[in-house]
Amino acid sequence: MSRGEKKQARTVGPEERRARLALRHRLAGGARAATAEEVAxxxxxxxxxxxxxxxxxxGARLVDGPDPVAEVERALYGERTLTRMHGMRHTVFVxxxxxxxxxxxxTSTAAAARERASLLKQLAAGSDLDAAWLAETERLVLAxxxxxxxxxxxxxxxxxPRLREQYVYGVGTAQExxxxxxxxxxxxxxxxxxxxxxxxxxxxxSSRFRWALTPAHEELPPAEARSELVRRWLxxxxxxTETDLKWWTGWKVTDVRHALAAxxxxxxxxxxxxxGHLLPDDLDPVRPDAAGxxxxxxxxxxxTPMGWQARDWYLDPDHRPALFDRSGNIGPTVWWDGRIVGGWAQRPDGVIVHRFLTDVGAExxxxxEAEAARLAEWVGEVRVTPRFRTPLERELAAGT
Known part of the structure; x- marks a missing residue:
């Protein structure tokens, strides 16, 4: 390659992307994880x-054997090797x-600052409560x-009792x-x-959680933290793409670009x-048949389906209306060999039902069907209704 000549970027096709997804997201049979920590x-x-x-x-990614509920509860509440917290896009993650x-x-520090400012503004507009009142209330809660x-x-x-105080929300708006x-x-x-x-x-x-104090953690320089999060995400x-990463993190595009450059x-x-972008030590091709x-x-x-904004390489655009709600939340999905091919739901009687949206073949x-039986076995008597319901999930749950 002559001086000044640009190195040509290699092409990563959808087949390779689907193989990477299967292996790295622990979805292929031979790639399943032994612990909840490995999945997260x-x-x-x-x-x-x-x-x-x-x-x-x-549960979809754990090897057969461990009870997924007990395994996740061990990590979340027993050993506390997993943490539930506010994170990307103002969303709660584990x-x-x-x-x-x-x-x-x-991510969270900047979002928390905006949330605190918003609360103080609303308290000032709709009550006589102020920053000093809020600080004392927080002190009592923590104590x-x-x-x-x-x-x-x-x-x-x-x-x-201060927590039972009320203020007028949305003063001057339809939500007042x-x-x-x-x-x-x-x-x-x-x-x-x-x-x-x-x-x-x-x-x-259940979403009726108990609250507890959190252990102190290291305060990292924001730019350093963003680079580390992007490293793990890539x-x-x-x-x-930059667009995928901006969507997943909720950051400004300049923050995304600085992290990628770093x-x-x-x-x-x-x-x-x-x-698209890959880490510099992750450029070797992955065979499309590597996952089986x-x-x-x-x-x-x-x-997995919420990991990218651009999804056409694993989701037929014609199937979006059935699988997403109006806010862009995806419902339960059926996957075959790296593509979304249908949806599933649990009926009130506990039966797991699914529907294919495309012809997939007998294999x-x-x-x-084997995955549906595996899911039904460990879910047992618990009934699962998604918080954000989609058209296909509603139809299947209702038996229509």
């Missing part, structure tokens, strides 16, 4: 807005505890949790109305990493004409 580490973060997603996403400081410094160990929002409201400060105060403390959601009341599908989701990320050509045929039933908001039908 492989995916960087598990969506946790819907509590059931964490367990269903892990992350490896060793990554919590990275997520906090790269109560230090004494109790953990408590529900209702228990904290009883112990700290009285609102308790409790939810907002706990949300700010959670986003700042001072408290965290612990074991819920009820089953693993290892799991690369090749991917890592020396290498550009590659994608089949749709866009430019595989099937999976993934839950609503699973990290795929058998493999998907």
């Amino acid at each position: 580490g492989a995916l960087v973060a598990l969506h946790a807005t819907d509590p059931a997603t964490v367990f269903l996403a892990a 992350v490896p505890s060793g990554l919590a400081a990275v997520v906090h410094s790269s 109560e949790l230090a004494q109790r160990g953990e408590a529900t929002g209702a228990e904290l409201g009883t112990a700290v 109305g009285p609102q308790s400060v409790s939810t907002r105060v706990l949300r700010v403390l959670g986003m700042e990493g001072r408290i965290a959601r612990g074991r819920p009341q009820g089953s693993w599908t 290892a799991a989701y690369g090749p991917a 890592l020396g990320a290498e550009p590659v050509a994608l089949d749709d004409g866009t430019v 045929p595989w099937a999976a039933l993934l839950p609503a908001l699973d990290p 795929a039908v058998r493999a998907v």
